[in-house]
Amino acid sequence: xxxxxxxxxxxxxxxxxxxxxxxxxxxxxxxxxxxxxxxxxxxxxxxxxxxxxxxxxxxxxxxxxxxxxxxxxxxxxxxxxxxxxxxxxxxxxxxxxxxxxxxxxxxxxxxxxxxxxxxxxxxxxxxxxxxxxxxxxxxxxxxxxxxxxxxxxxxxxxxxxxxxxxxxxxxxxxxxxxxxxxxxxxxxxxxxxxxxxxxxxxxxxxxxxxxxxxxxxxxxxxxxxxxxxxxxxxxxxxxxxxxxxxxxxxxxxxxxxxxxxxxxxxxxxxxxxxxxxxxxxxxxxxxxxxxxxxxxxxxxxxxxxxxxxxxxxxxxxxxxxxxxxxxxxxxxxxxxxxxxxxxxxxxxxxxxxxxxxxxxxxxxxxxxxxxxxxxxxxxxxxxxxxxxxxxxxxxxxxxxxxxxxxxxxxxxxxxxxxxxxxxxxxxxxxxxxxxxxxx
Amino acid sequence: xxxxxxxxxxxxxxxxxxxxxxxxxxxxxxxxxxxxxxxxxxxxxxxxxxxxxxxxxxxxxxxxxxxxxxxxxxxxxxxxxxxxxxxxxxxxxxxxxxxxxxxxxxxxxxxxxxxxxxx
Numbered sequence: 001x002x003x004x005x006x007x008x009x010x011x012x013x014x015x016x017x018x019x020x021x022x023x024x025x026x027x028x029x030x031x032x033x034x035x036x037x038x039x040x041x042x043x044x045x046x047x048x049x050x051x052x053x054x055x056x057x058x059x060x061x062x063x064x065x066x067x068x069x070x071x072x073x074x075x076x077x078x079x080x081x082x083x084x085x086x087x088x089x090x091x092x093x094x095x096x097x098x099x100x101x102x103x104x105x106x107x108x109x110x111x112x113x114x115x116x117x118x119x120x121x122x123x124x125x126x127x128x129x130x131x132x133x134x135x136x137x138x139x140x141x142x143x144x145x146x147x148x149x150x151x152x153x154x155x156x157x158x159x160x161x162x163x164x165x166x167x168x169x170x171x172x173x174x175x176x177x178x179x180x181x182x183x184x185x186x187x188x189x190x191x192x193x194x195x196x197x198x199x200x201x202x203x204x205x206x207x208x209x210x211x212x213x214x215x216x217x218x219x220x221x222x223x224x225x226x227x228x229x230x231x232x233x234x235x236x237x238x239x240x241x242x243x244x245x246x247x248x249x250x251x252x253x254x255x256x257x258x259x260x261x262x263x264x265x266x267x268x269x270x271x272x273x274x275x276x277x278x279x280x281x282x283x284x285x286x287x288x289x290x291x292x293x294x295x296x297x298x299x300x301x302x303x304x305x306x307x308x309x310x311x312x313x314x315x316x317x318x319x320x321x322x323x324x325x326x327x328x329x330x331x332x333x334x335x336x337x338x339x340x341x342x343x344x345x346x347x348x349x350x351x352x353x354x355x356x357x358x359x360x361x362x363x364x365x366x367x368x369x370x371x372x373x374x375x376x377x378x379x380x381x382x383x384x385x386x387x388x389x390x391x392x393x394x395x396x397x398x399x400x401x402x403x404x405x406x407x408x409x410x411x412x413x414x415x416x417x418x419x420x421x422x423x424x425x426x427x428x429x430x431x432x433x434x435x436x437x438x439x
Numbered sequence: 440x441x442x443x444x445x446x447x448x449x450x451x452x453x454x455x456x457x458x459x460x461x462x463x464x465x466x467x468x469x470x471x472x473x474x475x476x477x478x479x480x481x482x483x484x485x486x487x488x489x490x491x492x493x494x495x496x497x498x499x500x501x502x503x504x505x506x507x508x509x510x511x512x513x514x515x516x517x518x519x520x521x522x523x524x525x526x527x528x529x530x531x532x533x534x535x536x537x538x539x540x541x542x543x544x545x546x547x548x549x550x551x552x553x554x555x556x557x558x
Contacts, residue, residue, distance in 0.1 A: 035528040110483025181465035249464040321495035396502040
């Protein structure tokens with residue numbers, strides 16, 4: 001392995017995870033329509049956790065690749081240890097392979113989003129510590145006077161460790177034997193963990209926005225820091241809106257409602273300002289980055305509207321535990337996180353992308369946006385039907401029958417979404433494989 | 440420096456809030472018996488939350504089971520039968536009768552905690 005290309009390897013690992021994740025996601029979506037598709041060989045019990053685990057790993061591997069590319073540029077010196085970064089890569093790859101094999105053999109810890117056996121978490125924490133060590137030794141982050149992306153990266157790296165630890169508190173009887181505490185802390189850890197990886201993605205996106213625009217004041221300005229602190233506050237306290245249905249102390253819910261989803265408003269504000277500044281003078285080598293960031297911008301606004309709606313306790317009690325929550329998760333994971341990461345990767349490779357490939361990617365990005373919109377809307381309608389059926393005390397079989405036409409739309413939109421992502425990945429992977437100077 | 444002070448304040452609040460969530464914020468009056476503890480282990484080992492939700496946490500293929508044991512339409516016996524033989528979308532996991540009883544004990548505990556803790 002060429003040491004200088006460690007970022008490239010992580011991005012390729014991320015794309016691999018994304019391709020396999022969307023394949024299993026597609027199979028899982030079809031299994032809503034045809035439940036026993038593939039029988040016991042590839043049941044929903046395997047496809048869903050694989051889809052979720054690999055989607056999360058796409059985000060982590062890709063943002064790691066982007067970070068390994070960005071940190072030497074920020075610091076003005078090479079990465080502190082390529083050797084440790086290589087160990088990090090092989091540990092991450094081994095984790096992915098072990099978990100895939102484990103899920104196929106039916107080995108689960110049974111914890112939502114972290115369904116792999118507990119000892120795998122040790123591997124994850126191990127490689128994360130190498131990542132954190134390389135960050136601190138390369139960037140030497142001095143928060144006084146640092147741009148906002150340094151704050152975001154630092155917060156994301158540290159809070160992933162905190163939330164990963166917190167997600168395993170259930171191993172202690174104090175948490176495990178109290179279902180209210182267990183579920184609340186599980187939501188707390190998972191919710192904040194999403195905040196931690198958002199910090200990493202936003203940090204990387206802000207760094208790239210600064211490089212594309214050449215404007216270094218935006219990432220040091222008051223708005224950027226207002227955004228950071230609101231995002232950070234959301235990371236720590238906003239998870240509570242998931243627990244409206246859990247009979248924990250009411251203060252948990254009140255805190256969550258007050259904090260609400262202010263984070264996304266400011267992020268949208270920053271991106272819109274940045275786009276306005278770019279205007280017609282988009283640098284020719286950043287067209288793809290601007291295209292993907294613009295799509296993310298639209299999804300931030302749409303998801304923001306949905307997030308605010310489902311954060312209202314009265315509405316939340318009808319929407320929670322329905323596909324409306326999934327729509328919010330999909331809008332965030334694909335519409336915001338994935339498009340931001342595709343924009344980041346585009347920034348790294350765009351110089352090597354041919355004009356014809358650029359046209360294909362732009363076309364596929366539009367296809368991605370519209371198919372995701374249909375996918376998202378079908379989930380909203382399905383969730384609404386489930387909610388109405390539950391309120392009307394309909395048997396679950398009847399509710400499923402009513403949801404079926406919209407689940408078919410959801411599956412078809414899923415096929416279109418996969419096609420768009422595959423087209424984009426193929427066009428972006430080619431220059432990564434050709435280039436040798438991508439850090 | 441103001442930013443540093445601010446982040447220290449936020450972190451301190453976070454630690455204090457977390458400590459409260461781990462203790463008083465999530466106190467429960469219902470004690471988990473050993474059958475329910477065993478049922479929880481089976482629930483996790485079988486990855487039941489992949490399809491079913493408890494308090495809104497879990498997958499969407501199957502119904503929410505938070506209050507299944509006292510649900511007028513379903514109830515503990517109905518749930519036990521499905522656990523033992525599978526259902527419309529649910530495969531047969533070949534649970535033993537004792538395992539099914541433990542899962543029901545766990546679901547019953549969840550239901551009791553849900554209703555006893557309403558604040």
